[in-house]
Amino acid sequence: MAKKASKKVAKKAAPKKAAKAAKKVVKKAAAPKKAAPKKAAAPKKAAAPKKAAKRKPNAAFMKPMTPSPALADVIGSKPVPRTEVIKKIWEYIKKNSLQDKKNKRMINADAKLKVVFAGKTQVSMFDLAKIVNNNVK
Secondary structure, eight states, X not given: OHHHHHHHHHHHHHHHHHHHHHHHHHHHHHSOOXXXXXXXXXXXXXXXXXXXXXXXXXXXXXXXXXXXXXXXXXXXXXXXXXXXHHHHHHHHHHHTXXXXXXXXXXXXXXXXXXXXXXXXXXXXXXXXXXXXXXXXX
């Protein structure tokens, strides 16, 4: 019987501990919160508008380059910067519908561009800068 009595005591002790813990939680939740003191609103200063500094283009890109005879047939023989060479090639590609229909990254060459593309019938748009570099002085 001694065993049965110890089990009963153990069973009764656990609910009492849980009840005490629950009362502590209730007391904490019921405690009123102190209101934070309100700060006086300071007048906001108007932020000075930042002037966006214009980026200067690299002088190497703006230097006029003379196109090769093959490239001159496409864009003209007048010396122009590399950036303008790329723009004029794209104008030619769009005007003559040379961009591939399925893969927009590929450029199909016509008779004039095939000479500029070193005999290739199709090149990637990512290779265009390398091709221009090989065709200007």
